[in-house]
Amino acid sequence: MKHRFDHSKLFSEKPLCGGKRCYKTKKDAEAVKLEQEILNPELSLTIYHCAQCGTYHLTRNKSADDFLE
Numbered sequence: 001m002k003h004r005f006d007h008s009k010l011f012s013e014k015p016l017c018g019g020k021r022c023y024k025t026k027k028d029a030e031a032v033k034l035e036q037e038i039l040n041p042e043l044s045l046t047i048y049h050c051a052q053c054g055t056y057h058l059t060r061n062k063s064a065d066d067f068l069e
């Protein structure tokens with residue numbers, strides 16, 4: 001039986017911004033972050049400013065999960 005969690009789907013981060021939602025202001029990103037964390041209590045998101053496109057993105061905090069295996 002396979003119990004391994006498929007991390008590749010959760011953390012399919014790409015160097016380009018194609019797959020990410022862009023938030024023009026940090027306030028926008030914060031609003032979505034709060035909403036998502038309420039919907040998904042185990043989710044922990046981090047807002048970061050992207051130098052490539054100049055907007056804000058949300059990314060999952062992966063540090064905790066990375067050490068589970």
Ligand SMILES: [Zn+2]
Binds near residue numbers: 017050
């Ligand atoms: Zn970007």
